[in-house]
Amino acid sequence: MCTGSCAKCLGGTLIPLSVFGCLANILLFFPGGKVIDGNKQLSEEVWFFGGVLGSGALMLFPVLMFLGLKNNDCCGCCGNESCGKRFAMFTSAIFAVIGFLGAGYSFIISAISINKGPKCRLANSMWDYPFHNGDYLTDKSLWKKCVEPENVIPWNLTLFSILLVIAMIQMVLCVIQVVNGLLGTLCGDCQCCGCCRGDGPV
Helix, strand or coil: CHHHHHHHHHHHHHHHHHHHHHHHHHHCCCHHHCCCCCHHHCCHHHHHCHHHHHHHHHHHHHHHHHHHHCCCCCCCECCEHHHHHHHHHHHHHHHHHHHHHHHHHHHHHHHHHHHHCCCEECCCCCEECCCCCCHHHHCHHHHHHCCECCCHHHHHHHHHHHHHHHHHHHHHHHHHHHHHHHHHHHHCCCEEECHHHCEEEC
16 A cells, blocks of 8 residues: 555654754753753743644654554454554554644744844843844844853854754655545555555555
């Protein structure tokens, strides 16, 4: 079943992406690579757990579903094995939508944080967001507004950019599985089309 092989390949690809997303989110709790004194000094977007929840936890459901499709041997409905596999592929498409929503959540949180900039201590000793509408992205001279944590701007920018890219890749993979799942629902067993090295009839 080429659609099942393709789904398993997609699931295997999503696993490291989810792990990297969780790690990037955890590192954001240590701005500039340092432990800070209070939680209120962290950017609020960190607490939305875009990497842990969106790219991580919510992605586990489609991953487990995709990985189980290759060896799916359900008996089907009314003795029709193909019908059972079609239902499994349709279910995988639904789980792919859940994964897409999770990755979309992480993407939105990351984009907002990159545009907003990090929370840092200013020259007046207040902790605030000194940047507006991503102005610091094109004018590096504005970075001096942040007194501490040291290197918090490149730290946050790098990690949220990683989360942004991971979320984009995850969304693309989930869209592929939605299409793959719908094809599997309509076609059932089929000639493999070379997806993830699944050539030949199965």
